[in-house]
Amino acid sequence: MITINVNGTPHQVEAEDGMPLLWVIRDVLNMTGTKYGCGVGSCGACTVLIDGAATRSCSFPAALAAGKNITTIEGLKTGDTLHKVQQAWIEAQAPQCGFCQSGQIMAAVALLKEKPQPTDAEIDAAMTNICRCGAYSQIRAAIHAAAKV
Amino acid sequence: MVSRRLVIFGGVAAAGGLAVGYALMPYSTLDRAKGMIAKEGATPLSAWVRIGTDNSVTVIVPHSEMGQGVHTSMPMMLAEELDADWSLVRMEQAPADMAFANRALAREYLRGDMSIPSWMSGVAEFGARKVAESMNLQITGGSTAVRFTGVRGMRMAGAAARWMLIKAAAAKWGVPESEIVAKQSKLSHASGKSATYGEMAAAAAAYDPPVDVPLKAKKDYTIVGQPIARFDIPGKVDGSAKYGIDVRLPNMSYAVIAASPVFGGTLKSVDEKPATAMKGVKKVVKLPAAVAVVADNTWRAKEALAALQPQWDEGQNANVTQATIFAGKEAALAKGGLTEDHASGNVDEALKGAKSVIEATYKVPFLAHAAMEVMNCTAHFEGDKLTIWGGFQDGLGAKARAAKAAGIPIDNVTLNHTAMGGGFGRRGGTLDYLDKAVAIARQVEGPVQVVFTREEDMTQDFYRHASLAKMRAAMDDKGKVTAWLHTFTEKHDPPEAIRVNYDFANQAARYASDTNPIPWGPWRSVDHTQQGFFIETFMDELAAAAGKDPFEFRRAHLEGAPRHKAVLELAAEMANWSVAPEAGRARGIAIRDAFGTIVAQVAEVSIGADGRARVHKVWSAVDPGEVINPATFTAQIQGGAIYGLTAALYGEISIDKGRVVQQNFPDYEMVRMAEAPVHEVRFIESGARTGGAGEPGTAPIAAAVGNAIFALTKKRIRELPFMKTTLTASTATGAANG
Ligand code: FES
Ligand code: FES
Numbered sequence: 001m002i003t004i005n006v007n008g009t010p011h012q013v014e015a016e017d018g019m020p021l022l023w024v025i026r027d028v029l030n031m032t033g034t035k036y037g038c039g040v041g042s043c044g045a046c047t048v049l050i051d052g053a054a055t056r057s058c059s060f061p062a063a064l065a066a067g068k069n070i071t072t073i074e075g076l077k078t079g080d081t082l083h084k085v086q087q088a089w090i091e092a093q094a095p096q097c098g099f100c101q102s103g104q105i106m107a108a109v110a111l112l113k114e115k116p117q118p119t120d121a122e123i124d125a126a127m128t129n130i131c132r133c134g135a136y137s138q139i140r141a142a143i144h145a146a147a148k149v
Numbered sequence: 150m151v152s153r154r155l156v157i158f159g160g161v162a163a164a165g166g167l168a169v170g171y172a173l174m175p176y177s178t179l180d181r182a183k184g185m186i187a188k189e190g191a192t193p194l195s196a197w198v199r200i201g202t203d204n205s206v207t208v209i210v211p212h213s214e215m216g217q218g219v220h221t222s223m224p225m226m227l228a229e230e231l232d233a234d235w236s237l238v239r240m241e242q243a244p245a246d247m248a249f250a251n252r253a254l255a256r257e258y259l260r261g262d263m264s265i266p267s268w269m270s271g272v273a274e275f276g277a278r279k280v281a282e283s284m285n286l287q288i289t290g291g292s293t294a295v296r297f298t299g300v301r302g303m304r305m306a307g308a309a310a311r312w313m314l315i316k317a318a319a320a321k322w323g324v325p326e327s328e329i330v331a332k333q334s335k336l337s338h339a340s341g342k343s344a345t346y347g348e349m350a351a352a353a354a355a356y357d358p359p360v361d362v363p364l365k366a367k368k369d370y371t372i373v374g375q376p377i378a379r380f381d382i383p384g385k386v387d388g389s390a391k392y393g394i395d396v397r398l399p400n401m402s403y404a405v406i407a408a409s410p411v412f413g414g415t416l417k418s419v420d421e422k423p424a425t426a427m428k429g430v431k432k433v434v435k436l437p438a439a440v441a442v443v444a445d446n447t448w449r450a451k452e453a454l455a456a457l458q459p460q461w462d463e464g465q466n467a468n469v470t471q472a473t474i475f476a477g478k479e480a481a482l483a484k485g486g487l488t489e490d491h492a493s494g495n496v497d498e499a500l501k502g503a504k505s506v507i508e509a510t511y512k513v514p515f516l517a518h519a520a521m522e523v524m525n526c527t528a529h530f531e532g533d534k535l536t537i538w539g540g541f542q543d544g545l546g547a548k549a550r551a552a553k554a555a556g557i558p559i560d561n562v563t564l565n566h567t568a569m570g571g572g573f574g575r576r577g578g579t580l581d582y583l584d585k586a587v588a589i590a591r592q593v594e595g596p597v598q599v600v601f602t603r604e605e606d607m608t609q610d611f612y613r614h615a616s617l618a619k620m621r622a623a624m625d626d627k628g629k630v631t632a633w634l635h636t637f638t639e640k641h642d643p644p645e646a647i648r649v650n651y652d653f654a655n656q657a658a659r660y661a662s663d664t665n666p667i668p669w670g671p672w673r674s675v676d677h678t679q680q681g682f683f684i685e686t687f688m689d690e691l692a693a694a695a696g697k698d699p700f701e702f703r704r705a706h707l708e709g710a711p712r713h714k715a716v717l718e719l720a721a722e723m724a725n726w727s728v729a730p731e732a733g734r735a736r737g738i739a740i741r742d743a744f745g746t747i748v749a750q751v752a753e754v755s756i757g758a759d760g761r762a763r764v765h766k767v768w769s770a771v772d773p774g775e776v777i778n779p780a781t782f783t784a785q786i787q788g789g790a791i792y793g794l795t796a797a798l799y800g801e802i803s804i805d806k807g808r809v810v811q812q813n814f815p816d817y818e819m820v821r822m823a824e825a826p827v828h829e830v831r832f833i834e835s836g837a838r839t840g841g842a843g844e845p846g847t848a849p850i851a852a853a854v855g856n857a858i859f860a861l862t863k864k865r866i867r868e869l870p871f872m873k874t875t876l877t878a879s880t881a882t883g884a885a886n887g
Contacts, residue, residue: 016428019448027403027446032395033388035570036447037521038603042814045521073388086386093378093780096216096788098385099392099521099570124823130814132521132571133216134791136825138784 002066006031007075015062022046022057025072033073033102037130044129047103048072054110054126073102076109085109088146089139096133103129108143117147166201167350169310169358197243198227198306200314204334204347206233208303211243213542214381215569215576216788217843218781221379223303225777229372230307230365233346234334240380242566244544308365309358317352318344367775367836376780381568393539393567396527400595402431405450405602406585408439408609409461411807412469412666416440417460424453433457434589441589447600466666466807471615474804475512477663478617478638487636487659490647494655499632503623506632507694509687511620512868513679515802516613516672517809519817522570523606524582527598528590530555535562535587536596540569542577550580554587573792574671579611607817608809611670612802614639618683628695630706631655637683638663643744646676649684650713650742651706667804673792677743677848682797682869685739685852690865699856700726700738712772712835713740713747719770720749723831733878734765737856741848745840746773750790752826752853754861760875762858764794764826767850772833773840782842783830789846790828795820797851799870818872 003010004021006029013028025034025048034057037045041059048057049071076083082090085108095101104127111118111126118126123143131139197209208224220240228238311331318336319326321344330337337343367373384390409415421433424442429449434441440459444450500506527538528551535555541547544564552559569576586599601609618637625631633649633656640647640660647658672678692702700721707714717740721727730736733755740749753766769786776782799818803810811817851869858876859865866874 023446023448027448030397031388032391032397035392035521036394036523036600038814039451040603040813040815043521043819077387082387089386090378090382093376093382093784095382095385096784097521097569097571098216098381098390101385102388105386127822130521130819130821132519132573132792132819134788134795134820134825135784136791136820136822137787137828140822140825 002063004062004065004070005068006070007072008069013062017061017063019062020058021048021055021060021062021065021070024062025057025070031072031074035099035102037100037103042130043100043103044107045100045103047106047129049106049110052110052113054107071106073105076105083109084149085112085142085146088142088149092138092142092145094135094138094142096131096135100129100131100133104131104139108139108146111143112146118143166199166347167310167313167354168197168199169306169313198231198310200310200346200350200353202347202350204237204345206231206238206334206346207241208238209241209243213242213540213544213566213569213572213576215540215542215572217785218379218778220381221377222777222781224380225372225375225377227303227307229370230304231311231346232331232333233307233372235372235377237334244564244566304364305362308362310353312362313353313356313358314346314349316356317349318342321349321352373775373777374779377778379781384568390568392522392570393527394522394525394570394598394600396538396567396598398527398529398538398596401527402443402445402593402595402597403447403450404434404441404443404589404593404597404599405447405454405605406439406441406589406599407454407457407459407605408585409463410608410809411461411463411467412668413464413466414438414461414807415464417462419457419459421457423456423458427453427456432593434592436585436588439585441585441599443589443593443597447598450600451602463807469666469807470805471514471803474615474663474665474667475617477665478615478661481638481661481663482617482619482636484661487661488640490640490644490658490660492657494653496632496634496655496657499655500621500623500634503632506621506623507691508619508621509690509865509867511618511683511686513616513682514800514869515615515667515804515809516678516796516800517607517610517802517811517817518571518573518575518670518672519607519610519814519819520569520571520573520575523603524575524601525599526583526586527596528586529596530590533557533561535590536565537562537583537586538565538567539583539586540567540572540576541580541583542569542572542574546578547580547583550583551587554584555591573673574675575610577671579668579670581609581611603814604812607802607811607813610802610809611668613672613678613796614641614667614669615665616679618679620683620687622687622691624691624695628697628702628705630691633657634659635684635687636660637680639669639679640676641669642671642675643677645742646680648742649688650710650740651688651703652709653706666807673789674743674844674847677741677844678793678796678851681739681741681743681848682851682855685741685849686855686865686867689737689739689852689856689859693859699860703738703740712833712837713742713749715833715835716740716747716770716772717749719831719833720751720768723768723770723829724751724753724766726751733861735857735861737853737858737860739849739852739856741845743841743845743848744843745838746771746842746845747840748786748845748849750849750853752850752857754854754857756858756861756876756878760877762798762854762871762876763824764798764854764857767826767828767853769828769830769846770833771830771845772835772837773842773845774837775834775839776832777839779832782832785842786830786846787828789844789848790850791820791825793847793850794824794826794854797854797869797871798824799872801870801873
């Protein structure tokens, strides 16, 4: 049994050695906003924040997350108020199929914390998540818009 | 003109108010549909609106949302004709029910306005191609939704409901119908009388709508043509949207599956013990050509599956390689006796008599769909009743397929739609994942979610086929094409993908089918993906041979196609074609007419230090006839271009020993943010029949990029993906147009 803190709530979960955090979040805690896309750290669909840092949870053992603060897409809102990045995503109408967007948003939140006014080059460097629908223009626009808030 | 065979009808909605549907349907189905109007939660018509006594407007859409915005654009079309207050409009996805079969699509087929692609025949189980009475379709694909259901269904239903409301108001107020104003979900009369649609809904339900309802003129539109926010987006930014893989049910198990890695192979045997000994594992399920592990979570199922060493009977395809497949294509083309796709003039004569003939051979590989959400399906048997959860481009087809797989009547199947993490054709007629889920669920207590790992998704796809084309052409001394002969392997859909819109006096397209065991499936824009590359690259080669500017050369051959010419000219204007780009860059141009939408694209590229092409900018000029929602349409064109660009730059599925080599994204690379071009899109609303949005953007991009690479490097790459060829910018030429 390990204790992981997800969106401010501690959960006692059973996770054998090597079980990635992604599957604890999705299949044990049934929080399905965090997505599986590749399982090998390549696509970013599974991105969550661990102590504020964007982390690909498919490649991060749950055991190592014990005692750390994990934020998933479900934890970005404050009460009913969307995070400014989520709001910007709606205004830019960024999602198409939407499947990659939890991961994109988490990556963008981490980026904006680090670099509140990112340049296009900084966005290119930080936003390496795959969007198979190709919504990159709208995602970029949403990040710039959120930076202005 | 509206056909008399169309049926519009209305009645009292379940919770009171007015319900109006519109369909092309036999009267037998109509009765059934009518009987269901008043049932809570079941409103089964192919295009449908419910006006509640609370003045809400609910539009029921028979298509699936996969990010193309159809759940918003269809209600927009209906609300426009209804003159609804958009803030009161809601969307509901229709259940997978026979009464929702896509009759509008069937009607197009009957009119001969489109052909039903062969890939749909797999889902139209009922009487194969006899579409009229039997087509079991709710297809979202081939860009059909807005083009057919929207244009032929949604608009009519909205107009009919508005007409009934006006009738009711006129009767109630004792004034002529012509004096009633219907606007913003409100009816009013100069006398001061007014009522909301909701207040008049019950009275309106008493009227039978007319067969022909007049539709609005475009100049009066207030909703259609606006960049209206999509209904599905809020749920996609807070994690609440539920995709197939997100289904969570009490007592649910998770299954991970591995099918025979060699296509056509079968399962010989498997020692189950290594898996069953593992924690959380419930069962090993053996299928004729696959093995699956059922566990209490996906991870455990995946780990336990990896511990198995299934023995496969590899069958006849174990020696198939990329080389044998292409050798087969070469042989098929060389053999002669090709099937003629179309011909005009006498191309063989014209080539024979030509002073010189230009020839080129092009090659494209297999491609996987790689939708962001891997294939998955959740199934639950309770006795002889089956419930399915998942994302399907054709819900009704999926339901029929599930019934067939389970060997039970279709009415015993309940299908629950989820959001789709991309479809691109994969979630249409190729429903192997549904069959597998049904087979596994048969052997499992309680619901089971069957998930493909990304590796399984990539190696067990239905692929855009590898294809080979040999092109021959001749020109006169003015640079006019006098003969165009296009021969190729693998023809699927749509028919227009093989056509050129250029005025070539003598032309023909001929093809051979080669037999290879790699499963085929429709892939975003289908045959346009390879044909666009073949045709528009060869066109560029001809321009170069004639010493002409590639834009001017194309334009000179579009005299008979004014829409195409206008689109081409707009793209050139947007890209500032006549002015050379900055040093080290060049531009290429290409044009395609795909799914009723004409797209011309200009791509501006440079060559990176890694020897790969880098696409900086794309300009797309688009004539889809009309634009329902410019924001979603723009996003579709841009996204379609990224999908095509990924394929052009990196996309290759290769075959060795009868199996797919590439396993996951690291070896099937994708365009990401850093490689995504700045992409400007502009529309020409020519008023022609409404064309599709989802696929046209994919069609010209490979050729536009390849033509730009040629302009920059003087190297003509005739094989995709481009990354297989290491490039160096020919600095001597510097900036150039191509
Ligand atoms: S699922 Fe974790 S990076 Fe793809
Ligand atoms: S929105 Fe579909 S993968 Fe990004």
